[in-house]
Amino acid sequence: MNSRTFLDIPLDVFDLILEKLKPMELLISRDVCRSLRTAVDRFGFGIDEIEVYFRDENLTLKWKNDDIWYFGAVKGGTIVLYDDGERKLRIEKKHFVGIALCDLRIFLKHASMLTIYDYLKDRQDFIESFIEILKSDGIIKVKEIVFFQVSFKDAIAILPYFDAEVLDLQTTGSINQFEQMTHLSLWKNCKTFKFSRYVDSKLFSHLFHFENFNISMLDFNTQIAMKMRDDLMRRSTFKSCRIEFDKWNLIEIAKVFKPDYAGGNVFKIKYSNNDYTFTIKCKPWHGMAWSNKFTVFVRKL
Structure with missing residues (x-):
């Protein structure tokens, strides 16, 4: 007479048994025999x-x-x-x-x-x-x-x-x-990169293959903004970014995307190139008006 194993139990019945077990119990079950290890690995740990x-x-x-x-x-x-x-x-x-x-x-x-x-x-x-x-x-x-x-x-x-x-x-x-x-x-x-530390401007272009990224920069300036406009924002894969930075000449940054911009440091503008349209927002870090840090958000529409 052939010996029977746990795998001889119908799968739907076996799954009902396994779903009652917690992850540690499932781990212990894996060590009982090869059949149980196979069954637990197929079922997963939830x-x-x-x-x-x-x-x-x-x-x-x-x-x-x-x-x-x-x-x-x-x-x-x-x-x-x-x-x-x-x-x-x-x-x-x-x-x-x-x-x-x-x-x-x-x-x-x-x-x-x-x-x-x-x-x-x-x-x-x-x-x-x-x-x-x-x-x-x-x-x-x-x-x-x-x-x-x-x-x-x-x-x-x-x-x-x-x-x-x-x-x-x-x-x-x-x-x-x-x-x-x-x-x-x-x-x-x-596809998405989040970094809580300051990224040097020399390394900025290494981020351009991401769909989304959140970073901080010490030296976010018009040169960086132009790199974004002329390279990053022309890429089909790019979707959004958030950059936190110490206060700079924000009006000049806005003019990179809207040459006739005549507003202040806090802005929301729409920018289009030949291929894509974006919203670009700039506001004080975490909404704190007294902060010397700002955040710029770029999102493809």
């Missing part, structure tokens, strides 16, 4: 947006309405807390970082957004371990990847293992490697 928090004393994976905490056990091994800390799993002889990152790698095959928070003080080896685990797989595709408090250096080291439509960098440390980032496949394939 995770769309996942956050990973690196801390010296623990590593946390978090998503809507759930999270998993990984701690080092006092006498070695790992303690895993889930279900709001009500359930605990002890894993012997394995470091919590390695276990957490292997679980993260499995989740990422089913997620569309990854946000990385770096609150590490003394444990650079955690990021190095993450990169080593990423090396063991092919390129991981997500819709969006966000770095929060991650050093720019570490972000550059992690990005080669991802492909994403949206890249959001809220990084720390030196950005001397910015130009190196522009050679990555992810950079070339990405």
Whole structure:
């Protein structure tokens, strides 16, 4: 008599069983047998947006309405807390970082957004371990990847293992490697770029292949505005941008797009070239009239 496996259960019935399980329970089920691993990987984990928090004393994976905490056990091994800390799993002889990152790698095959928070003080080896685990797989595709408090250096080291439509960098440390980032496949394939740091005007043209970008600049001026008018805004792929900058001669910038402009620093004008029409708005940073910073918005109509 042939032995039967979990896969002999009708798929609709099996899915009803799996949908009752939480992500950690699904992970545990994957380790039972090959049949269950296949079934869980087909079904997925119901995770769309996942956050990973690196801390010296623990590593946390978090998503809507759930999270998993990984701690080092006092006498070695790992303690895993889930279900709001009500359930605990002890894993012997394995470091919590390695276990957490292997679980993260499995989740990422089913997620569309990854946000990385770096609150590490003394444990650079955690990021190095993450990169080593990423090396063991092919390129991981997500819709969006966000770095929060991650050093720019570490972000550059992690990005080669991802492909994403949206890249959001809220990084720390030196950005001397910015130009190196522009050679990555992810950079070339990405559609939207968000950067919380100042971008040098020498690097501005590296942004022109994006459909959308949000950046800050110290030296936004008429030369930059003319580059936008004569190159960026003639590209079929470009849709919108937002640029925050220290106050400059805003009237002269407006005249780049409307030579007869006679208004003030706050404006909304329409500009058309032979191919496309845009709205161009300029207003004080976050609407604060007293601010020395301004924001210009460009949107293709």
